Each structure stands twice: as structure tokens, then as C-alpha cells.
Amino acid sequence: MLTLTCPCCGVTAEETEFAPGGEAHLKRFGPGSSDDDFEGYLFARKNPKGVHFERWRHAYGCGKWFLAARDTNTLEVFATYKAQTSEPPADVIAKIKAKRPDWEGYK
Amino acid sequence: MSDAVSALQGETHEGFATVAETGLVGMITIRCDLGSKGLAKALKAEGLPVPDARRIETVEGRSIAWMSPDELLLICAHDEAPALTERLSTALSGEHALVVNVSDARAMFTIRGEKADQVVMKLSPADIATLPTGEIRRSRTAQVAAAFWRSDSDTISLVSFRSVAGYVMGLLEVSAREGSELF
Amino acid sequence: MSTRLSKGGRLIDRAKPLAFTFNGKPMRGFAGDTLASALLGGGQVMVGRSFKYHRPRGIVASGAEEPNALVGLGRNARFEPDQRTTTTELFEGAETTSQNHWPSLEFDIGEINNTFYKFLPAGFYYKTFMAPRAAWKHLFEPVIRKSAGLGGVPKEADPDRYEQVYAHCDVLVVGGGVAGLAAALKEGRAGKRVWLIEQTPNWGGRTPVDGGQIDGHDAQDWIDSALAELSSMENVTMRTRLMAAGLHDHGYVIGYENLADTTPGDGRPRHRLWRIRAGHTITATGAIERPLAFAGNDVPGVMLASAVRDYIVNWAVSPGDRTVIVTNNDDAYRTALAILDAGLTVSAVIDAREETHGALPQAVKARGVRVLEGRGIAKVQGRKHVTGVEICAQAGEGGAVETIACDCVAMSGGWSPVVHLWSHCGGKLTWDDDRAMFRPDAARPPTGADGSAMATVVGAANGDLTLPETMGGLGIGAVSEDEAPLAQVWMMPAGAPDALRFKSFLDYQNDVKVSDVQLAAREGYESVEHTKRYTTLGMATDQGKLSNINGLAVLSNALGQPIPATGTTTFRPPYTPISLGAVTAEAKGELFQPLRRTPMQSWHEAKGAHWEPVGHWRRPYCYPRSGETHRNAVNREISNTRKNVGLLDASTLGKIVVKGPDAGKFLDMLYTNMMSTLPVGKCRYGLMCNENGFLMDDGVVARLSEDTWLCHTTSGGADRIHGWMEDWLQCEWWDWKVYVANLTEQFAQIAVVGPKARDLLERLGGMDVSKETLPFMQWTEGKLGTFDARIFRISFSGELSYEIAVPASQGLALWETLMAEGEALGVMPYGTEALHVMRAEKGFIMIGDETDGTVIPQDLGLNWAISKKKTDYLGKRAQERSHMTDPNRWKLVGLETLDGSVIPDGSHAPAEGFNANGQRKTQGRVTSTYYSPTIGKGIAMGLVLNGPDRMGEEIEFTGESDAMIKVRIVDPVFYDKDGEKQNV
Amino acid sequence: MKRYSIFAVAREALRYHSGWERAWRSPEPKKRYKVIVVGAGGHGLATAYYLGKVHGITDVAVIEKGWLGGGNTGRNTTIIRSNYLQDPSAAIYEKARALYEDLSQDLNYNVMFSPRGLLMLGQTEHEVRGYKRTVHANRLQGIDTEWIGPQQVKDLVPIINIEGPRYPVLGALLQKRGGTARHDAVAWGYARACSAMGMDIIQKCEVTGVRTEGGKVQGISTSKGEIDCEQLAIVVAGHSSVMAEMAGFRLPIESVALQAWVSEPIKPCMDVVVMANTVHGYMSQSDKGEMVIGGGTDGFNNYTQRGSWHHVEETTRALVETFPIISRLKMLRQWGGIVDMTGDRSPILSKTPVEGIFVNCGWGTGGFKAIPGSGFAMAELIARGHSPLTDEFGLDRFKEGRFIDESVAAGVAH
């Protein structure tokens, strides 16, 4: 039963107040995209055992979507940050690097 | 409108705390850039501040609550809400804003008594003990969304959706039942 | 004989006697007793039968670790199986019954299994009962199930209530022994918000029984003053009868509180489930004594040494007149002293160690007790009760050197720290070979949200067994007798032959013996997890609290590897079993799930509506009149609506307002058709697809103003679509200026439907609702009678139809007004089934019927609602994939039987031949099928291969029975094809 | 392999069972095998078994990082049914169910297949229509299911509450020869039979890398060294994405936690398996007497074999509502598994972008019942390059939009 801090309203709450939303930073492919790109967008998931970037919505709170960097194996939450970005911010990356020196970085 | 009724028409239960539906209340949702000057001006004209994050400010019987980074909730008298919605809409017509009357989409409750906190402890995962006066917490009560705040020293106000008012009242009644106080 | 002593008993109140029954026999005990102490005090040594062999069993332990002494408690609706007597407080009138025997505890037919025990070793059932094939299900399985199964079956719904609570703290201390008290004091003094919980009714843990001095005081005095100080601290909350059941991720602890078990029916919640979010958890859960494995170690009267002294000191119960103590350590000598202090007899102490010099053995010897060193028990004599023990050399093979008569055996195989909570979330253990125990490895703790340790362990739970160690770990001085090291003895004698090992129990409840574990090892079930599952070691209701370490020691031995190489099985919550009632709490009956009610719900209720659940709503399916079947009611409602006028409570329909400079652009992305071009004042039907291209919702969109649209969604879709909109606005197009708000509940919505709908509205007065002013697919707002209303001229039935939205607070009033004013016009309410039939008569699709998450709008002939002009909308790219453009996709058509009957729900149309897997090929299926009272026969829609090109063709569909039904492919619009009725 | 029988047990009883041999050997890995199967769960072991039994390929190693059967095969609620809606699913699940009927005899290991009947309750009109649709589909697929009314439900399951009030039972989809089996025994029985055919089951051996050359598989790196192979089958359920990453491709899979729990044992009181999808809960009673209960999945990626507590509450309340008598039973043990959920919630049995590598995964919350059929089909795919049972379950379906979506008729897929 995770706890997360919503970066939009500042509330720290338990998992049941949020709704998970799968992998973050997916790039949308629309009409005109290749079959591979489109399939990748909808289905190919990194699903790593380790550092994962993912979407959450503060469903029972402020209603905002935000992103989290979390270890899927230890459940450690490295950081939560605003959803309006197409890749993890540098400070989040740095934070993870500091805790997981072996991590190969955001790909 | 004499025929307007609230969801539970004031239903009340006495237990180790008193739980009651408050009857009709006016509520207006304002979605807007909360930092905008236009918003501050429009609210100022109504004698209201723009609340800080998670705050609820009460001025002369009306309250204004911060609901999210781009949403406020104004609580007022029920019959005042339509006109107030109009006024604010007009005042904000120059902004990208949405002002809607949601009075009837909600139900409001009070939990009163020295042990009011304990009722909330049974229903919400939020830490009610550390909720300061003047802060509104959006959370859930059992299986439905709710927001609550301390409206005076021994009263907690709680807002839910109207359709689940009966469910929320059921929860409050059971939770406040005599003999089941926690401390 | 076990009996109540005339003096002592620190936990009982002799002034408060309590009466209870065991298998109908009246018995007595005192307030403060557990069921177990009261049973023992009343001389009841045998209390149940084991799982597999139905062997007579007695009480072994004095706490949560008890494997044997489970009873059925209470009766009728308050009957509860598998109740552990050692942790159940005695109460007046308690009715207890022993378990797993027939016809009686004393004489049990099932004991025949015990006679055949040699044929029933671990896993015997995997090797037998295979022939003939049907025999397992019909012959063997029923017999096995009956003879297993343990407790009785409750027969009625549970009349009690339960509740749940959330609590938050900086530090949670679990365990109210001296270690827990000391830890709580330390954290409390530091000003932390502290919770201290203890599963039993009593503070202090083992120490008041074991004795010693803490911080210069007698242990009990120290405990009393610690409790006094803790109670005085505002920031410390203390509770007894509250067990930490599990330590879950991010410091979430499930606590299980026993409130009213001893006062059944008093109206209070019986149990309370605490969900404690702890910044840090300190477990001070103590240690559990281990049994020793020797033949007959399960005969009633063989008990843990610590339990024997607990019964004497805490409850003034003597488990026997003459006790033999058998041990591999010094601590068990405390039991000898307690027995002697109570004036009872220690027949001998049998110590597996060759020499004993410690202070405790010396003290016991000094009191004239025989101590036999280097000895073990070869065998316990007696069947339903211990009558004596055969003594042998521990180093030998069990040749008896002497027999000692006794009626109680107190055994001690050393202690195991209670590491459950530490382990639940991944805390690791390390093997301490000197003390022969797994203890928490502080270097590998369970970690929390921030990656740091979320738990620490103190006291005996940390392996700091003696009082000076326990308290020393917390920085407090303490004194107790020095103890010599134990010997790693798991089995007696060391060279016990098969015949003895087949009677040496490890897991009492599941009847797992030393021989079973050895058999598992021999057969290759080498992993401790395999051994567990093959033998069922540790899988009983005590979860191996007594058996696990002994079992894995025996396994390690058999495999010839050190114990840490074997490791432990996984510790899982709950620590001890918790009632499903507590896990359910208030969420049953009326509060099982939120019931969403429309403003008119009370009216429907009063009219006896038959309900249909729709999400969390409950909508009237129909309004049967007295003597009317549902089917007839639906037909009446339809006919009346088509002839006169009907009212539908449409309040559950989703209503989402979308506003902003980019709102049009946004809606063009969301809907397959164009919404930005909709003129103000008009309505347009729209379709929404997900990114996979599948149709997920539909509804009418109204343009309210230049920058504002109102989107209607299905009842089930309102919240989902609102969330869907927010998702795209926040996460993809965050620079678009659009706000949305879900106004579903703000408005009550009533559909006024039928040829007399306009008459009815005109009777209310106010707004002009004429054909000219308010034509089809437009909306208007103003006063309708006295109501502030917005009226949409839309139709889901094909009739002249208005949907009227008013603020929810006035919904009931409007409904009642319409019913009253409409009486002269023959108004009737209609329910969801009439709604469904009428839309099907018109060939309108229904999300969830014609769609199922695999259907695209193109399948449904809805191409007219898909914009060709737009370069993009959600789902467009997906609809370009090869499978979506396949000409062989099944397409929507109307279907009618040749004889007018109704095609069964779910019917399929077979095609010629079979596929590669031998399945009959298919060419279509029915999606909606009804009796149409309007047309007077069955009508249906379905998806059929090349359907639209096959109009008039007759094909077969599967019927209710094996017979097939002849069906003709027709246009899906069965009623008023030209739309003349809705355009009046 | 010494045969198991009642006579063998009797014979051994006379000598304290000292004569039993190992159920499977524990060999060291050889340098090279024709086929390596990674993952000694039910699916991996069954794949190996049918490779040997049907196709005569016995130069096979099954590599397992932990103890065989310790993945989801060892932690599932053992429900077996084949009343699936879509043809490809119905085919493979029914193949599996049919093989279960004789599996004990085939393996000479009693897997206690108990076709005691399985009910899926219809509690809304919508659900009823969905199940009726399944009954019709099943008829054409050759699967024996039927729709029964509420009173028949009550007769079959006396402890059920059919009255509601919230969701009265309107009827049920019954598969008479659905049921349960002893999950561990399925893994053990296959392992014993594989070992007897000379295959190597190598436990405590973690695959850490996949070696490929020119788009073709060469072998694997493991904690016990390098092992070469011609063909590699990845059958690791929740860890499929991790293995795919080693082999250089991505899968349409997310790993999430699924939980189950058991009550304390009571005497037999429910002789069928009941699934109540509207309220989200299912329950059966094991031969030992515990009520075996399965819950919902977590919504977030999770490799911990633990799940979030609130699912336990949600499911328990659903079942107390459905079976009011269980309120006074106690939860004995709760656990979790890591399930592999695909984009359309149906499994993948497929070739991959790397020649010689096959995947069998994505069984998610419902693959125990499929073990024999999946192993049979997978073996055929590996040995022959094609199987009618796996044709529709290829990876290509996600590109084409050719999904096999079972959620259409039933909410959950156990």
C-alpha cells in the first residue's frame, strides 16, 4: 500500500486516493505514423524490474495527473513531478542516479 | 423556489458525535488560472480572497476553498448561487475561466462533538488529527469522494456528491454509533 | 491431572467466577482466564483431534503459537470455528465444542487413520487414488475432504458488526513486553507521536513470569512505572487486545482489535481493523519457545516448558501433578522452579546436554530435583494422556534406560524470535548458530517509501533473549540468572530409528512428523518451500510458529547442509488469523457499495420499481403494477409511450460541460465526428473511441455558447469520460485552453416521450416548445411552469421527445408535476427495459450491447458519424490497421425470425465447416434481441459477416436448445423508418 | 522412474518408505541442449514434457532461478475452466481442460483434478447477456456449458446468498467439468515426468543474459555459467519483459501483483467453484478445507510478490456479501504473485524477432488452467514451427489490431 506525494496540491496520501495510469512519457502516434510506431505507442512497455516512470492521478484529491519515478522491485519512490513534460526532469534523474548508481539512465 | 430539496432534507443522527445533513447549500466551481488578476478582482468584488493552496477561507457566511491548482469552490447560500454564478461568469468573461453552479450536485454534512474526529478516522485515510483549521482535505469516505474541513472548534464539515448522500449518511451514522468510540 | 491451584494466579480474579461449557459439559473459570487456562484448570487435558490422523490432542502452548487447542465457539449465527483457546478470553456463558472427530472427542472413528499412519506418509495422495479416473472426484476426494477440514461450518449470516479505522503515527511499537514498553518510553520521551499495541489483554509480556530486575527494580514494579509514565504522555496511545497482523509496504500496518468477543451481542463492533500508517515500526514481539521432536511428543499432557510455568504463575493452573522437564537449554529450569514454588512435583529434568553448570540448573538441583544429563525422551507413554516417559541416551538410538511415571511433560527446544512483521515486507534474517535461531539482520531491513529502513526490532524478537540482553539493547540495565549455551538438539534421541521418527511430531495440527520431512528430502523436495508444500509443514492455522524452525533443521540435517543454506519459508500476513468480518467491516448490506440515487429515486421506490443496477446507480427496470409480470409491465410502458406519453428518469446520464477557446478543437479530437462546427443552440449525436479505435461511448452534444459545449455520456460512462477528458487535457494537450466540469449530478433529467409529450409540456406553461421554436436536435432554456429548465429536443425512442434538465433539488418536484399534469394524457413512467426495446425498434445502438470493447463504429454502420475531413481524432490511427479495415469484419444488421419468435440472447450464427481446432465456424451473433410490443414480434440486431450486403437472406442462429432458428437479415430500423414520429 | 500406485505405497509402508527415489534429478547444466526452456513453472515444464512425449525431443533443459513451481504456478487459486468466449481462447483452454482429465494417469502423479463444477454468477442484466453469449459460443466450440437459474444456483451452492439485495443472483454460467487441481502437484508431476525422460531441470539457476548472433539465438548466460542451445523458449510469466529485454525486444506486457488468501480450514461446505464478477470475487474450497479466495490486481507495475491491502478488503467484502456465513471465518494467510498482463489480456505464444526464440507468456491472472494445453501447443510450435492452437496468439496481433479480448463477456479471467 504505497504512499505518494502529489506535486500538484502537496498532499501526501495513500495509494487508494490515487489512480495509477501506466507508463509515463509515452509519445502519441496518430494518423500517418508507421505500424511499428503506433504499436509501440499503444503496447510495447518497458515494464522494468527497477526504475520506472509512471503516471498517477490524484483521483480522490485535486484530480490532477502527475508522474512518479518508482522502483518496481523495492517500491521506493524517488520523486513525483508534474505531468507536463515529455521526459523526466534532470533533478529527478540525478536523484535516482544518486540512489541507484548502476541504473543505466532514462532510455 | 419553495420546492427545492436537499438530498436528505436535514437528516440527523445522535451518537457519540452528532451527524447531520445540512440541507441546501450553494456551491460554485470556478476553474481559472488562480494567479490571474482578473480572478482576484472578481472575487474581491464579492468580498472574497483567492485562497492559498489547500486553504478554505470564510468571510461573512461564505467560504472559498482551494480545490486544485486551477479550481476553487465557493460555498454560499443556496438561493444566492445562481446569481452569484452569473456575476462571477460575467466578471471573468475576459479570462479563460469556467464558472458553474454545482450546488445541487453536492450534499453537505456536519459532524459535531468533541469526538467528531473519530468519525472521520473510521472513514478516511487522511490524517484528520493533523488537519489544521482553515485547511480543506479532499479525500474519500469509505468508497466515495469527499472533502472536509474544520468549520469550528468541534465541528467538521464534509461534502460529498449528492447521489451518494444516503450512503455517506449511512457511514456517518454507523461510525458515530454510541459504544464504538475509539478513545 | 491438571487442576486449579488454590493460591496465586496473577491474571485471574477469583472474585469473578465464570461459567462455560465444553462439549456441553458445564465448567467454571475466572475472569482473566483464557479458554485454555479454564479448560486446563477444569481438568480437561484432551481438547481436540488432529487434522490427518485424528490423534488425541491437548493444549501445548499458552499464546498465539498454539497448534492444537482449537474449538468451535458459540452457536447458531454466532458460531465460530477454529477458535484458538489460548488467546480467547473466557466469558460468562461461552459454549465451546471440540473439533474434527466423529462421533465424539473421546471415541473418534477417524482415528483409524492413526492406525494406518504408515500408509499415509507425506504426499501419499500424490502417489495413489489415480485409478479409475473418475474415482478421485467421486470417491477419494469426498472422503479426504470430510476427514480433513478441521472446524465446523457456520450456518447463518453473521449478526455482528465490525469496523475499520485509520490511524497515523511517527512510531508504532508492536508488543507490550518490557522491550516494547522501553522502546515506547524512549520514543515518547522524544516527543514522537507513538502508538504502542499489545495483542493480549495484559502488559508486560513474559517478564512477570520469568522474573528478573530492571533498572534496579523488580520487573513488575518497573513495568508498572513504565505504564504509568506512558499513560501520562499525551503523544502516546496505548492499546491492548490489538494485534499487528501484518506490516505492509510503506509502513502500513494492519491491526486487529478484539472489542466484544467476550460480550456477544452487546451491539458494539466485535472486531476492529486498524489501518495504521506508521512512519517507523518497532517490533518488540518477543520470542516463541520451540518444542522438541521425540516419539509421542503430541500426547495430551506434553507442553512447552514456558507454557507450563505460564499456566501456574498467570492462571494458577497446574498442568500436572508430576512433571518431567525435557530441555536443551537453561531457561526450562525456570519452569522447574515455578513448579516447585507452586508445591508440585518435578519428577526429573532430562537435559540433552552432557553437562549442566548454569545458575538455573544448580538452583533446581539444589532443591532436590533429579537432573538427567545427556539424556533424551525415547517415547512418551499414554494415548489420551501422558502416563510416563521412557528415557534414553540422547546420543543413542532410543534404547530405554528408565521409565519415569508422570502426567505432564514440559519441553523446551530453545527459543525463536518472532520475526514475522520484520519479514512481511522483505526484511532479511541471519542465522545465529550459537543460539540456534534466525534473527533479524539489521543490515537488510524492510524499506519504505524513501528507501530507508521502515522497521527495527528490539528485545527477544531481535534475538536478545535474556533479560539483560533484552533491556541492554535498549540501554537499560537488567539482571537475571546467567544462562549457559543451549545445545542444538532438534530430535530425540539423535539416532532415533524409523519407528520413533514416525511418531515424532513437528507440525502438530497438520500431523507432520520428522519422518515426513526426511521423506520429502529423500524424494527431492529439497527446497524448504517444496518440503513445506509436500508435507504441509507450517501450513496449519498456527502457520508453523512452533514447527517451522524444527522442520527446517530436520530438513537441513537430511540434506547434510547447514541450516542457513536451507533458509526459512516466506512469512506472510496475518500474524494470527483475522476474521473476514473485520476485513469487511461496514461494507455489507446497505453499505456494501455506495448506492447512487437520483433526485426522483424515492418516487420510484414508492411505486415499487423493479431495479436494474447500472454502475452504482440503481435504475427502474420497469414499474410493475399489482399482478403484472415484469414483461407485461415493460410492454405496457412501451405501448403507452408510443401511444400517449411516458416519463423516463434520465438523471443518470452523464453531463459534462466543456469550455474554452480550444474547446471545439478538443471535442473534434475526442469525437469521431465534427463538433466544432455545431451551431449554438443545436445538438449533435457523437461517438467516442479509445486509442485502439473501439467505440467506447456515445451521446448527444449541445453547443451552449460560442465557447461552451455540453456533452452527454452514457450513465456508466460519465465519470470515465470526464476522467478521459482530463487525462488528455492534462497529459497531452496541456497547452490547450479548455476547462471541463462534470455536472452530471447537478441536474435531474427527465425524458418526456410520446405523441402527447408536447401537450404535456404546454400544460405546464412557460417556454415555447413548438415544432417551430424548438425543432428536433435543438435545445432551449427558460421557465417551464415554475421551473428553471433546459430542454433538449432529442429522441432515443423515435417518438416526439424532450429531455428536460432542472437543478437536482427540483427534480422530484418537476417529476411529480409532470405526472400530475399528465394524468389526463395517460402519462406513465417507463423504465430501462422499455427504453432499450424502444431504441432497438428504432435500430439505435446501445453502448454495451452493440459494442463490447471490440467493435468500431464502422462495424455498426455509423460511418456517417465519422468525419472524413478531420486529419486526426482519438482512435483514427487505430482504425487504419489491417484488421480494422478487413472487409470480412462482421457488420450490424437487423434480424428477425421467420416465425416472429424472439431470438435468444447471445445467439450465434454458425457458418459452414470447422476451423483447424475443430470448432464450428461462425458468421455472426446477435447483439440485442427483444419482443417488440409495437411490432408484435421478436426483433433483433446483430453483427453478421458481410451483413449489409445480405439483406433478405435467411440464415440459422443457435436456439435455446440444440435446435436452430431461421432468421432473416433485415434493416435494423424496425419502426418508423422515415422518422416521421420524432419530427412532428 | 518407479511407478506410483497404491501397491507401491503399501509396499513402502512396510519399510518406512525408505525405498522411494527422487521425484526428479538435480543435475548440473550441460554445455549445450537442443532446446532450453527458461522458467520451471507449469507452462515451462509442460512445454518440455510435450516436446519429449509428442515430438521425441528430449535434449531439453528447463532452467529455473528459484525452486520449480515457485512462481505463479505455486501461488494461484487453481481454477480450471474453458468457458471462454473467443474461439482461440476456447480452443486452447479446452485442450488444456481435456488434458487435465487424464493428467494424473498420464503423469502417474495424482494432480487431483477435481471437475467439481464451476459457476460464473450473473448479477446484472448485462452480465447475464454476456454469459448467455458465451453459452452459445461454447456450443459451437464444442464446450459443455449451460445457463442455469437462480434456484439451481442455490441448490448447487447452499451457502450462497441469491437474494442480494444489491445484486441478486439472476442465474449462472455453469461448466460442469470445470473445477480445480492441486497446483503444486501439476508442477511436480510434470517435473518428474520430464526428468524421467532424461531432461535436466536445473533449479537455483538464474538466466542473466541471452546470446544472439545475426538475429539468431546462440545460448544463455546463467548464474551457473554459459549454456548453448538451438532453440530457446522464454516461459517466465511475470518476468517476461525482463527476459525480453535481455534478448533485445519489448513485449506488450506489464507485470502487476495479484493476491490470494485462504481462510482457516472448515468442513466441506462448497462443492463448486464460484466466480462473482460483478462484485469482483471468487472462491472455492480446497481439499484441506480452506476457502481459497482470489482478489484483484494492483494497477501499477510491481515485482514484489506482494500486493496492496485494499484489494483484500474489496474482494473479501464482495464474498461476504455473496456468502454471508464466511464472515466468521478467519483469514489464515495472504500472498501475492507477479502476473504478466498483455494489452488485450490474452496470452502470447509466439515466435519473436529473434530466430529460435519463442515466448509463452501473458497468461496474467488465468493461466493455471491452461498449463497442459499451453505446453502441448508450445511444444508443437517449437518442434514444427506452427500450431493451430497458437496461430492466433502471435505477437503480430498487436500490430494488426487483431485482439483476443475476453473481458467482453466476463470481467475477470481466472
Ligand SMILES: Cc1cc2nc3c(=O)[nH]c(=O)nc-3n(C[C@H](O)[C@H](O)[C@H](O)COP(=O)(O)OP(=O)(O)OC[C@H]3O[C@@H](n4cnc5c(N)ncnc54)[C@H](O)[C@@H]3O)c2cc1C
Ligand atoms: C494469486 C493468483 C491467482 C491465480 N489464480 C488463477 C486461477 O484460479 N486459475 C488460473 O488458471 N490461473 C490463475 N492464476 C494465473 C496462473 O497462476 C499463471 O498464469 C500460471 O501459473 C503461469 O504459469 P507459468 O508457468 O507461465 O509461470 P510461473 O509459474 O510464474 O513460472 C515462471 C517461472 O520462471 C522463473 N523465472 C523467471 N525469471 C527467470 C530467469 N531469469 N531465469 C530463470 N527462471 C526464471 C520463475 O522463477 C518462475 O518459476 C493466478 C495467479 C495468481 C498470482
Ligand SMILES: NC(=O)c1ccc[n+]([C@@H]2O[C@H](COP(=O)([O-])OP(=O)(O)OC[C@H]3O[C@@H](n4cnc5c(N)ncnc54)[C@H](O)[C@@H]3O)[C@@H](O)[C@H]2O)c1
Ligand atoms: N532466557 C530465555 O531463553 C528467554 C527466551 C525468550 C524470552 N525471554 C524473556 O522474555 C522477555 C522478552 O521481553 P520482550 O519484551 O522482548 O518480549 P515478550 O515476549 O515479553 O513480549 C512480547 C509481547 O509482544 C506481544 N506481541 C507479539 N506479537 C504481537 C503482535 N503481532 N501484535 C501485538 N502484540 C504482539 C506479545 O503478546 C508479548 O506481550 C524477557 O523477560 C526475556 O528474558 C527469555
Ligand SMILES: Cc1cc2nc3c(=O)[nH]c(=O)nc-3n(C[C@H](O)[C@H](O)[C@H](O)COP(=O)(O)O)c2cc1C
Ligand atoms: C490453492 C492454495 C491453497 C493454499 N492453502 C494454504 C494453507 O492451507 N495453509 C497455508 O499456510 N498456506 C496455503 N497456501 C499459501 C502458501 O502457503 C503460499 O503462501 C503460497 O503458495 C505463496 O507462496 P509464498 O507465500 O511462499 O510466497 C495456499 C496456496 C494456494 C495456492
Ligand SMILES: [Zn+2]
Ligand atoms: Zn493532488
